[in-house]
Amino acid sequence: MNTDVHAHVLLPSLQGLVQERDPDGFRAAGELELLRNGGPSLAASGAMIQERFTRLTDLAERLRVMDVQGVDVQVVSPSPSHYYPWAGERLAVEVAREANRLTADHIAGAPDRLVGLGLVPLQHPGLLVEILEHAVLECGLAGVEISSTAGDVELSDERLEPFWARAAELGAVVFLHPFGCTLDERLDRFYLSNTVGQPTENAVALSHLIFSGVLDRHPGLKVIAAHGGGYLPTYIGRSDHAWRARPEAHGCADPPSSYLRRLWFDSLVHDPAVLRHLIEVAGADRVLLGSDYPFDMGSEDPVGDLRAAALGAEVEAAILGGNTAALLPTRSGVRP
Template structure:
């Protein structure tokens, strides 16, 4: 049995309607993304998405690709370009609930093999809980996907406390998947917007959760970090040192490294030694197989990548499926 917890679906009808409803804001956001990525990366990504469009939209193509990979089950989340962090309140709530509907319809075509995750308008904290309930209780989805930041809302923002309380109460997964990076045009070549930007955003977002005490106040949270948590697990010693010597870094009750064992991570780290290190610092129960399906920055053979780490057989099987199954079994059923 193998479960891929990091797989995406593209929602073209949602994108088209957002552009129709807010053409100027949509254009400005697209121009920002173009500056952040640079023309070479923008062109390459366009070709890549065009080639993989059926896998991103058609369930039959998805299932055929899963069979070829030896993947039995996927957790399907919206492609992060559907976060729309710039959207005003009414549009943001509509995009989240419409995305929830579309993701639910997609996974319902193969419910024995697909599990869906929903969206919330992170930039409008006062509207998030209703969108959580729409996704989980209304649409039967299994968790919520969020970005690392939205506008001025960092994950340490006190306005998110009702959100953390609600997802912990429901026992659902919160899948942390950044989109874009605040380093902006410094990363506009060599695909640094992704290769450096995504791991940096993961590290910043997780550090906000840890240092602010969110995980202390909500011990039942199930945070799943994409891209193996980015740079944080490999540099956690520096966080520990800051916690010991800097008073302003002492907002959490324990050393930051201890919280890595309360967070779950996918295996999209691209290196067997990095995966072994992640298992070492987070624990074998906290790592789940992911692929970033079907984008080119994920492994084509995620099962083989897990096996290549040479971990004990029981740990390998836990990563391939057992840990993901355990997380899902704890959620409240709609």
């Protein structure tokens, strides 16, 4: 079955909850978004969300579009706008639990077509195991979505070790999807905050995972990187050189390029040549169909875009669904 691992649901009631609980924090976060994106980009994004609101929230519309796209199954995660990385512990727990519950409710309407991912409050490492277990064991989700960083927490942070260990033990998917970029106002025009910012954040976050030895210590981790892993796979040779040349870059046991074959990547790279390179460096068994449904930086025809890359029938079938079928835990509502 054709399975799209990168699709989102918007949870308007969750945003309302956050605005009510911490209006000052919500307002400050909006000011930061304006700094990072610039007014024209925020205005365009607002119009885009309004136009696609039904696709983001309505189950029947989701299923209709999936049928048009030739997608049999979607792996649905909350819109990254629901991370709220500035939230304090009490609010962060409430938000993550509510996001998990609402996502589970959404996919329950079509359990043969939808798989869900929840959220965890990355900015509070001590809470991650509890909320991960809530998502997977209580809500029946296949795993969780995380950003590239939150507050002072990078993915190499030692405080995340219990989270990585429990995720591996549960067989839970961890979907790495950045939101925003810490380059801030340098990217505040031309929509650079997304076009450059997202792949930059992916590359930085994956480098933290690799160079810190997280993947050595937790070989059973199932990490999927959105946007094809950003810039890292196309420039991985520089990472290998640093690993050989610099003692402080030798925190992982093997050359960084070898860890691309221990991760998974979605196919959303917008260029057949880049997709073919990703398959070359990561392996055809490590790439999964992804659309970023239904945002405008995604693909309206993910199956057609994949087939346009002319990868051959065997590789195409693996990326369309075979690889995801092997990756997803059987406890989730559907097994592609």
